[in-house]
Each structure stands twice: as structure tokens, then as C-alpha cells.
Amino acid sequence: MFTYRHRVQFYETDLMGIVHHSNYLRIFEEARVAWAHDRGLIEYQTPESAFQLAVLETKVKHLAPAKFGDEVLVHLQVRQERARIRFFYRMSVNDKVLSECETLHAALDKDLRPMRPPQKFCEILEKEKWTEI
Amino acid sequence: MFTYRHRVQFYETDLMGIVHHSNYLRIFEEARVAWAHDRGLIEYQTPESAFQLAVLETKVKHLAPAKFGDEVLVHLQVRQERARIRFFYRMSVNDKVLSECETLHAALDKDLRPMRPPQKFCEILEKEKWTEI
Amino acid sequence: MFTYRHRVQFYETDLMGIVHHSNYLRIFEEARVAWAHDRGLIEYQTPESAFQLAVLETKVKHLAPAKFGDEVLVHLQVRQERARIRFFYRMSVNDKVLSECETLHAALDKDLRPMRPPQKFCEILEKEKWTEI
Amino acid sequence: MFTYRHRVQFYETDLMGIVHHSNYLRIFEEARVAWAHDRGLIEYQTPESAFQLAVLETKVKHLAPAKFGDEVLVHLQVRQERARIRFFYRMSVNDKVLSECETLHAALDKDLRPMRPPQKFCEILEKEKWTEI
Numbered sequence: 001m002f003t004y005r006h007r008v009q010f011y012e013t014d015l016m017g018i019v020h021h022s023n024y025l026r027i028f029e030e031a032r033v034a035w036a037h038d039r040g041l042i043e044y045q046t047p048e049s050a051f052q053l054a055v056l057e058t059k060v061k062h063l064a065p066a067k068f069g070d071e072v073l074v075h076l077q078v079r080q081e082r083a084r085i086r087f088f089y090r091m092s093v094n095d096k097v098l099s100e101c102e103t104l105h106a107a108l109d110k111d112l113r114p115m116r117p118p119q120k121f122c123e124i125l126e127k128e129k130w131t132e133i
Numbered sequence: 134m135f136t137y138r139h140r141v142q143f144y145e146t147d148l149m150g151i152v153h154h155s156n157y158l159r160i161f162e163e164a165r166v167a168w169a170h171d172r173g174l175i176e177y178q179t180p181e182s183a184f185q186l187a188v189l190e191t192k193v194k195h196l197a198p199a200k201f202g203d204e205v206l207v208h209l210q211v212r213q214e215r216a217r218i219r220f221f222y223r224m225s226v227n228d229k230v231l232s233e234c235e236t237l238h239a240a241l242d243k244d245l246r247p248m249r250p251p252q253k254f255c256e257i258l259e260k261e262k263w264t265e266i
Numbered sequence: 267m268f269t270y271r272h273r274v275q276f277y278e279t280d281l282m283g284i285v286h287h288s289n290y291l292r293i294f295e296e297a298r299v300a301w302a303h304d305r306g307l308i309e310y311q312t313p314e315s316a317f318q319l320a321v322l323e324t325k326v327k328h329l330a331p332a333k334f335g336d337e338v339l340v341h342l343q344v345r346q347e348r349a350r351i352r353f354f355y356r357m358s359v360n361d362k363v364l365s366e367c368e369t370l371h372a373a374l375d376k377d378l379r380p381m382r383p384p385q386k387f388c389e390i391l392e393k394e395k396w397t398e399i
Numbered sequence: 400m401f402t403y404r405h406r407v408q409f410y411e412t413d414l415m416g417i418v419h420h421s422n423y424l425r426i427f428e429e430a431r432v433a434w435a436h437d438r439g440l441i442e443y444q445t446p447e448s449a450f451q452l453a454v455l456e457t458k459v460k461h462l463a464p465a466k467f468g469d470e471v472l473v474h475l476q477v478r479q480e481r482a483r484i485r486f487f488y489r490m491s492v493n494d495k496v497l498s499e500c501e502t503l504h505a506a507l508d509k510d511l512r513p514m515r516p517p518q519k520f521c522e523i524l525e526k527e528k529w530t531e532i
Contacts, residue, residue: 069443177335202310
């Protein structure tokens with residue numbers, strides 16, 4: 001599984017003293033982009049390449065709070081479902097699961113219209129492992 | 134149904150030219166807090182009162198993008214499910230639905246431990262209407 | 267002076283229990299955009315119009331913290347300085363000043379190159395009052 | 400000089416296709432916290448230790464935009480000015496300066512009241528180098 005590390009920042013917390021729930025989606029996006037870059041799917045110098053991960057749905061479960069300074073690990077897996085792409089994420093710190101998330105994506109062109117995922121995308125996704133949980 | 138208005142800000146957009154998906158959860162939180170304040174459940178001067186809406190789960194569906202300057206409406210409904218509280222939201226602009234969301238909450242005390250929702254909370258939730266959709 | 271109201275949101279706070287300092291710039295941007303929209307300079311349906319307020323410099327002084335639920339007022343004034351546009355902001359709650367800010371802007375075209383502020387822009391700026399403070 | 404690396408994230412951009420100006424303060428905060436942690440001044444497990452860097456003033460100059468995927472470097476220097484602490488930051492990518500920033504801080508206790516910087520803080524600050532620029 002692809003793994004991403006994130007250090008929780010001060011500005012990610014709220015007055016409950018823990019990471020604000022909206023910021024989990026940002027950390028999961030960091031992991032997704034890092035994965036896509038690692039696989040050669042996103043070119044940082046051509047931001048349009050990131051459009052192919054337009055977000056259709058998100059689901060997040062919060063099991064325990066992430067806190068300022070935590071170095072969290074995000075394990076990520078991904079699979080193609082016809083024209084859509086599903087990511088699953090598990091965030092943990094010191095082997096304690098903090099959060100699980102699924103995001104569903106579609107490929108969109110620059111005018112935000114649906115398109116088939118490019119062939120290169122599909123080939124890479126076929127090689128990814130998916131473990132039912 | 135309780136309705137909340139939000140003007141989409143420049144800083145809520147991303148390089149796709151639309152509202153970043155993490156910001157929908159923030160707009161839904163604005164609606165939830167406005168509802169809770171309207172019902173006398175959150176005192177702005179006692180931030181601890183907002184802790185009783187700690188987030189357990191979020192689910193968001195994106196149907197169409199919100200854009201800079203849009204004045205979006207968020208319709209909100211809420212019901213109690215034993216020790217938990219479920220909110221449903223529908224965001225629209227000019228009668229076009231942009232997004233639907235559910236969030237599930239638990240009452241937590243200041244030390245982030247689960248507690249029964251206070252009696253006042255339960256009484257108010259009993260009076261709220263819930264429409265299956 | 268142009269005045270803008272903002273209700274402080276839960277997600278704008280950090281673990282110190284007050285509004286995170288980066289969010290003041292977002293609230294001042296809300297005020298600036300509202301002013302520009304009020305004066306007919308920004309069309310929400312043509313986001314390019316907002317590009318003419320590209321940010322060159324920001325300065326913020328923090329005198330007292332803004333807190334969750336505060337309804338803050340932002341007083342704004344603006345003047346042209348040759349090819350640049352300067353905004354001054356004062357944020358207060360219940361007549362207590364929380365923060366003062368200056369931002370300096372340049373007109374940029376869609377390719378992020380400097381351009382002269384459009385004539386309409388200059389005419390409107392000439393009518394704005396500026397009070398030395 | 401202390402140096403901090405940051406990969407620009409998708410969610411940090413706005414519809415101009417560049418990093419939103421408010422996010423520079425967040426990246427500079429990341430650098431400041433990383434410095435303070437490196438010097439033993441902030442314990443991630445005791446968030447109160449971060450309070451001693453409460454923000455009084457910020458000034459940011461924008462020379463060129465940071466973009467999605469950029470790996471920016473932040474060079475940081477710091478000195479004590481009586482009861483206050485001043486940080487200077489320079490953000491660059493590939494030796495091109497994007498932004499310069501100064502932030503001024505005071506030590507506050509948990510109730511947000513000014514206090515003298517702790518002795519340990521002062522001793523560490525005496526050892527830091529400051530280069531006039």
C-alpha cells in the first residue's frame with residue numbers, strides 16, 4: 001500500500017484542540033496527489049493533470065482525533081470502477097487508527113465535463129492492489 | 134426546514150476555478166452552527182457548548198460545482214438517533230442542487246469523552262421535522 | 267466608510283481558542299470583495315474581474331483576539347497610488363478594535379502580468395474617501 | 400539559517416491558479432513551528448508550549464507566485480527584541496525569491512496574558528544568527 005506522512009500543523013486545529021474535520025479531506029488529498037505524482041499521473045508543472053481526480057463523493061469516519069504535532073500516516077489504496085476511480089484511506093498515528101475515508105472521482109476535462117480516464121490512467125490502476133476491509 | 138445563506142468567497146476556490154471540496158464541510162458547519170444558535174443550543178460566548186456536536190462521520194455528494202460569488206442556500210434537517218445526532222444538508226443555487234451531505238455527531242464533554250446529549254438538546258430535537266429523501 | 271460584517275466561524279479558530287491569524291486576511295478579503303462588488307468592480311459571474319486586485323503586500327496588526335461567534339465589523343477605505351491600490355481595514359467587535367490591516371494591490375491580466383488599472387477602476391477610486399489615521 | 404521545505408498542495412491554490420495569499424502565513428507558521436521544535440522550544444505533546452509564539456504583527460511581500468506542486472524553501476531567522484520575538488522568512492523556489500515575511504510575537508500564558516519569554520527561550524534566541532537584509 002502507498003503510504004504518506006503528514007505532520008499536523010497548528011493551523012489545522014480548532015478550538016476543541018484537535019484537527020478540524022474539514023482538514024482530514026485536505027490531508028487525504030495530499031496523500032492522493034502524492035500517490036498520483038508517484039505513479040506519473042500528475043505533473044506538478046501541468047496542473048490540468050490533477051483535474052482527472054475531480055471529486056464526486058467523500059465519506060470520512062472519525063475514530064480518534066488527530067492532534068497538533070502528530071505525525072500521521074495515511075495508507076491509501078485505489079481501484080477503477082468503470083468510468084470512476086475510488087480511493088480508500090486509513091489514517092493512523094503510532095498504529096492507532098484515527099480515521100478512514102473513501103473518495104470517489106471522475107475524470108473531467110478542463111471545461112469540467114466528464115471524460116473517459118486516459119489509457120495511461122487505466123493501465124496504472126490495473127496494477128494497483130485492493131484489499132477488501 | 135432551516136435555511137442558511139452563504140456567499141462563496143474567493144479564498145474558497147481552487148485552481149479548478151470552483152469551490153474546493155473540503156470547504157463544503159465548512160459551509161455545512163456554518164449552517165449547523167447557525168441552526169444550533171437559532172435553537173438556543175450554542176452560546177457563542179461559551180464555545181464549550183459547540184462541543185456537543187463533535188463530528189463522527191461525514192458524507193458529501195457533489196452534483197455540480199459552487200463558484201466564486203454564488204449565493205448558495207443550505208437547507209438543513211436534523212434528528213436524534215439514540216446517543217447520536219444526524220444532520221442532512223442540501224446546498225443549492227437558483228434551485229439547482231449542488232451538493233448533499235450527511236453528518237453524524239456525538240455529544241462530548243470538554244475532555245472529549247462521550248456523554249448523553251443534554252435534556253434540552255433532546256427536547257429541541259424532538260420538535261424538528263425530518264423528511265425522508 | 268464601507269463596512270462589512272462577518273460572523274466568526276468555528277473552523278476559523280485554532281487550539282488557542284481564538285481566530286487563527288491567517289484567517290484575518292481571509293476576512294479582510296471578504297470585505298474587499300464585498301466593497302468591489304458594491305462598487306461594480308467585481309462581477310461574481312466573471313471571476314477574472316477579481317484578478318485586478320492581485321495582492322502585493324499585506325500588513326496585519328493584532329490588538330485583541332477575535333473569538334468564535336463574534337460578529338466583527340470591518341471598516342474599509344481604499345485609494346489609488348499610481349499603478350497600485352491600497353486598502354486599509356479596521357476590525358472591531360462592540361467598538362473594541364481587534365485588528366488593523368493594510369493590503370497593497372496591482373492590476374494583473376489573466377496571464378498574471380501587470381496592467382494599468384482600467385479607467386472605470388480609477389474613476390471609482392477617485393470618489394472614495396481616505397482618512398489618515 | 401534554518402531551512403524548511405514545503406510542497407505546495409492543490410487545496411492551497413485559488414482560482415487564479417496560484418497559492419492564495421493567506422496560505423503564505425500558514426507555510427511560514429509551519430517553518431516557525433519546525434524551527435521551534437528543532438530548538439526544543441515546542442513540545443508537540445504539550446500544545447501550550449506553542450502559545451509563546453502568539454502573533455502580534457505580520458508583514459508579507461509577494462514577489463512571484465507559488466504554484467501547485469512547487470517545492471518551496473523557507474529560510475528563517477529570528478531574534479529577541481526585549482519582550483518580543485521577531486522572525487524573518489524568505490520563500491524561494493529554484494533560487495527564485497517568491498515572498499518575504501516578518502512576524503512579531505509575544506509570549507502569552509494560557510489565559511492569553513503577556514508574560515516574559517521563559518529563560519530557556521531567551522538563551523536559545525541569543526545563539527541564533529541574524530543577518531540584516
